[in-house]
Amino acid sequence: xxxxxxxxxxxxxxxxxxxxAWLDTALLNVLAVVLALAVGGVLIAVSDEDVRGAASYFVAxxxxxxxxxxxxxxxxxxxxxxxxxxxTRAGDVAGALQPLADTLLFAxxxxxxxxAVALPFRAGLFNIGAEGQITMAAVGAAWVGFAVDLPPxxxxxxxxxxxxxxxxxxxxxxxxxxxxxGAHEVITTIMLNYxxxxxxxxxxxxxxxxxxxxxxxxxxxxxxxxxxxxIVPGSRLNLGLLLAVAAAVLTWWLLSxxxxxxxxxxxxANSEAARxxxxxxxxxxxxxxxxAGGLAGIAxxxxxxxxxxVLTQGVxxxxxxxxxxxxxxxxxxxxxxxxxxxxxGALNAGGITMQAQTGTALDIVTVIQALIVLxxxxxxxxxxxxxxxxxxxxxxxxxxxxNG
Numbered sequence: 001x002x003x004x005x006x007x008x009x010x011x012x013x014x015x016x017x018x019x020x021a022w023l024d025t026a027l028l029n030v031l032a033v034v035l036a037l038a039v040g041g042v043l044i045a046v047s048d049e050d051v052r053g054a055a056s057y058f059v060a061x062x063x064x065x066x067x068x069x070x071x072x073x074x075x076x077x078x079x080x081x082x083x084x085x086x087x088t089r090a091g092d093v094a095g096a097l098q099p100l101a102d103t104l105l106f107a108x109x110x111x112x113x114x115x116a117v118a119l120p121f122r123a124g125l126f127n128i129g130a131e132g133q134i135t136m137a138a139v140g141a142a143w144v145g146f147a148v149d150l151p152p153x154x155x156x157x158x159x160x161x162x163x164x165x166x167x168x169x170x171x172x173x174x175x176x177x178x179x180x181x182g183a184h185e186v187i188t189t190i191m192l193n194y195x196x197x198x199x200x201x202x203x204x205x206x207x208x209x210x211x212x213x214x215x216x217x218x219x220x221x222x223x224x225x226x227x228x229x230x231i232v233p234g235s236r237l238n239l240g241l242l243l244a245v246a247a248a249v250l251t252w253w254l255l256s257x258x259x260x261x262x263x264x265x266x267x268x269a270n271s272e273a274a275r276x277x278x279x280x281x282x283x284x285x286x287x288x289x290x291x292a293g294g295l296a297g298i299a300x301x302x303x304x305x306x307x308x309x310v311l312t313q314g315v316x317x318x319x320x321x322x323x324x325x326x327x328x329x330x331x332x333x334x335x336x337x338x339x340x341x342x343x344x345g346a347l348n349a350g351g352i353t354m355q356a357q358t359g360t361a362l363d364i365v366t367v368i369q370a371l372i373v374l375x376x377x378x379x380x381x382x383x384x385x386x387x388x389x390x391x392x393x394x395x396x397x398x399x400x401x402x403n404g
Contacts, residue, residue: 025331031382032375033343040368041073044360048072076360083353084346094234099349101235105307107345109134109299111244113323114330114337115251116171116296120185121332122255123288124268129174129189130296131320132196133167137293137300139200140166142219142311143209145226145304152225156305159226160243163301164294170196171293172286179282185289193320201313209311219311228306240302245338247298252334254291264288296320325373344369 045051045068054061054068082088084103090096113130120127141163150158174188203209204217211220228238255261266274267284275281303315326344330336351365375382382388 027388028379028382029329029376031386031388032372035375035382035385036368036371037077039371040364041077043364043367044076045069045072047361076354076358076364079354079357079360080347080350082350082357084350098235099353101232101237102349103342103346104241105235105237105345106348107341108238108240108244108302108306109319110322110326110344111338111341112247112295112298112302113319114326114341115244115247115334116167116292116299117323117327118330118332118334118337119251119255119264119295120288120292121327122268123264123284124271125178125285125288126186127171127174127189127289127292128186128324129171129192129320130292130299130323131316131318132189132193133170133293133296134300134303134316134320135193135196135200136170137163137167137297138304138311138315139203139300141226141297141301142222142304142315145222146220146311147208149223150225155223155225156228159222159305160301163304164297167297167300168290168294171289171291171296175286175289178289179285185285197313197316200311200315204311204313217313222305222309226305227309228302236307238302238306240298240306243298243302244341247295248334248338251295255334260287296323299323322369325369328373329376331376343372 048068051065051068051072054065058065083099085100087096087099090098113134116130116133117127141159144159144162145155148155148158170192173192174183174185177183177188178185201217204219209219211218228240230236230238231241253261255265263274263279263284266277266279267281271281274284299319300316303317303319304311308315322344326337326340329340329343330338347365347369351362354360354365355362
């Protein structure tokens with residue numbers, strides 16, 4: 001009789017652990033948002049004049065202060081909801097859903113830019129240059145959009161491709177420097193942001209880009225045949241959203257279903273081991289930054305051909321830096337980036353309505369976004385506040401999420 005113990009089956013365990021880890025991650029993300037909104041509520045209350053007035057006689061009538069706090073925070077967040085999801089005061093269905101279209105419009109470049117940051121994360125690179133890549137993509141798309149005369153359908157495709165190529169080329173530069181000289185991509189991408197910014201400002205002062213009869217830095221309007229078509233009548237929501245969603249699907253497929261994506265993840269996990277296994281690490285660095293630049297190009301295209309329809313020095317609007325927070329919140333996962341982009345788009349869209357209807361400073365939204373990322377990066381703090389136990393395979397180290 002054999003004394004060797006049979007090994008227990010292991011096929012079912014990993015999926016269970018993965019599912020628990022995923023639920024753990026989702027729960028902590030939700031709680032991080034709740035905490036950020038709670039802190040934001042405190043700031044709203046403190047800055048409200050009625051709350052400060054009621055607080056002056058808090059000891060005599062504490063209920064007045066509590067009611068003032070509830071009214072201030074409740075009105076602000078109700079306005080945030082009406083501006084981001086559903087306008088309950090609208091007279092028709094189209095008006096009620098208009099805020100959702102605005103949210104998706106704001107989310108479009110954030111999703112694409114977030115993917116441009118998230119993909120290099122998975123290969124062990126930090127792409128801080130999405131801002132410059134968005135800017136140069138906008139330059140390429142805009143120039144084709146207003147300077148080249150083509151039939152309508154072909155004109156749009158040509159302008160989109162010009163933007164994608166310009167973004168990819170700008171992304172390739174730090175990849176090449178990393179592969180050939182070892183220059184750190186954080187330094188090179190930051191510097192290239194400045195190069196792109198001032199190159200745009202220079203171009204807008206030249207005859208090729210400046211609108212005739214204008215002294216300010218603004219280009220001619222994009223030809224109607226090169227404008228991204230609106231997909232929701234009565235709104236500004238355009239085809240850029242579908243491009244961003246398609247980019248998320250393509251990024252997911254690239255990372256999880258393709259040989260190239262496997263090489264990206266292998267280099268991100270351990271570049272030395274990947275090199276030993278026969279993977280060309282320099283080639284991966286170049287390729288992943290080219291793809292990232294193309295993804296950022298979608299954000300630039302959606303801005304200049306969809307939202308703005310003209311090239312100005314503020315076309316990027318800091319989206320490349322917001323994309324970093326979106327990638328962090330999404331944990332460098334394409335679906336997470338998609339959700340984070342929509343969340344931040346909702347905060348941006350709702351913040352405008354909140355400020356207009358309640359007088360709450362729009363800066364509160366920026367604070368909330370920063371707090372969300374802060375709490376996401378500090379899961380131990382979130383667990384301590386809500387008295388949660390650590391789940392198997394949870395979120396102890398944020399860095400492990402890049403390759404998970």
